[in-house]
Amino acid sequence: MxxxxxxxxxxxxxxxxxxxxxxxxxxxxxxxxxxxxxxxxxxxxxxxxxxxxxxxxxxxxxxxxxxxxxxxxxxxxxxxxxxxxxxxxxxxxxxxxxxxxxxxxxxxxxxxxxxxxxxxxxxxxxxxxxxxxxxxxxxxxxxxxxxxxxxxFLKTQLQLKEQELKFLKMQIHPHFLFNTLNTLYGFALKKSEKAPEMILKLSSLLDYILYQVDKPLVLLQDEIGHIEDYVSLEKFRFQERLQITFNKDLIGEKLEIPPMLLLPFVENAFKHGTQIDGVLAVNINLKVDENELDVTIENTAKNNENSKKGIGLENIKKRLEMLHPKKHFLEISQEEKVFKVNLKIPIKNEA
Structure with missing residues (x-):
């Protein structure tokens, strides 16, 4: 009927x-x-x-x-x-x-x-x-x-955002791994004794990328630890040609951020940085102020040297728009011989 x-x-x-x-x-x-x-x-x-x-x-x-x-x-x-x-x-x-x-x-x-x-x-x-x-x-x-x-409609939009976010992460991972493997390949050709240590650090990064990056949030300390592993790999590559400072101010143990949010900025500093007088200078400053994380990354670069930033920074901009719409601050500037990124995002305290 x-x-x-x-x-x-x-x-x-x-x-x-x-x-x-x-x-x-x-x-x-x-x-x-x-x-x-x-x-x-x-x-x-x-x-x-x-x-x-x-x-x-x-x-x-x-x-x-x-x-x-x-x-x-x-x-x-x-x-x-x-x-x-x-x-x-x-x-x-x-x-x-x-x-x-x-x-x-x-x-x-x-x-x-x-x-x-x-x-x-x-x-x-x-x-x-x-x-x-x-x-x-x-x-x-x-x-x-x-x-x-x-x-x-909102559910469909959310699903599309999640799919787009996953796609952006997939783009970041090969981009990051390509640069790291190039460094390791160079040491392998030279039969350097430092290659095993590099492999160990790379395996730690791979574990982070493969098993931790799908989580919505990770501890800020974990993200910093993997940034330090990446910086160590770059130190092996540049040797005396690298001058780096890494300052961490008031970083709590329970603070959380989305995974792979800071690492692409650090990677960009090394990939697109320029050696001035034979030295690449990179300065990384992390500071927590109440419920906000303030990140500043500077690297030496000639004018217009960083005009082509590749897919890394463009993808991270899109991620920030999806993760913290209208709640984050991102400023990218090119000064004389210095390329600077300043990022401010809200952070979550697990406790």
Whole structure:
């Protein structure tokens, strides 16, 4: 059986109960001053029929097809026609009682049943109540559907953000590993005794990338530890040609940040830095102020040397927009012989 039909059948008992209550209202109200039960029965039944027909015309046709559809002029026109029908039907009901039950003796009719204005108000009251209930129900349903659609849209957006974030991480990892493996390859060719130590540090970085980076947050201390491993690898590569300072101020043990958030900036300093007078200078400063992490990374670079930053910094910008929308500060500047990155992000204390 059709779903709509089954839905309407379930509502039938409630509708029937409502109209029985309406009939009793008409019967009780218009029986005042009358002992003619037969007349009151038929009079109430006819008024109930008018109310039922008019209400369903408004509820199932005029309101959904014109009022809710914002066809206001058409709704007003058809409502006017319906009003004429209701007035005529009420007047005919009064005439029906006057002719068939009181033998044209108008004065014998109960006062309320011969007052067309009172009868019309009672019928219109029922129609207004049913129409108002329909409008409120449709409004609530519309708001509920809108909320459901918004939730679905937000859920879809969140899934897309997560997929984009995973894609950005996938881009960062090969980019970082390519540079590190190049360094290790150079030492292997030279058969350097430092190659085993480099492999150990690289394995630690690989463990971080493969098993920790999918977590939403990691300890800031862990991120710093892997930055130090990376810096050690670069020290092996540059030897005396590298001058580096790494300052860590007020770094708590329980502070957390998204993984691989700082490492790409450090990597960029080494990859795109320029040796001035035979030395590459890199300065890294980390400072925690209340619930904010302030990171400054500087490296020597000739003008326009860092204009092409590769995919690393561009991806990290996108990650920051997704992770901390409008809550982070990132400034990248090129001064004379110095390339500078300043990042400020909110941090979470695990404790």
């Amino acid at each position: 059709n779903t709509a039909v089954l839905k309407n059948l379930k509502k039938f008992p409630l509708h029937l109960l409502f109209w029985i209550v309406v009939w009793f209202f008409f019967s009780s109200f218009f029986s005042v001053g009358s002992k003619n039960e037969n007349f009151i029965f038929w009079f109430s039944s006819i008024l109930s029929t008018i109310a039922i027909a008019s209400s369903y015309v408004f509820v199932f046709h005029l309101i959904p097809n014109f009022l809710i559809a914002k066809k206001h002029w058409q709704f007003m026109l058809y409502a006017f026609y319906a009003g004429i029908f209701i007035v005529c039907a009420v007047l005919m009901t009064v005439v029906f009682g006057f002719v068939f039950f009181y033998n044209l003796e108008f004065q014998q009719m109960p006062a309320l049943t011969k007052n067309s204005g009172v009868i019309l108000v009672c019928v219109l009251l029922i129609i207004v109540l049913t129409s108002a209930f329909k409008i409120l129900k449709d409004t609530y349903k519309s708001l509920d559907e809108k909320k459901t659609l918004e939730n679905k």
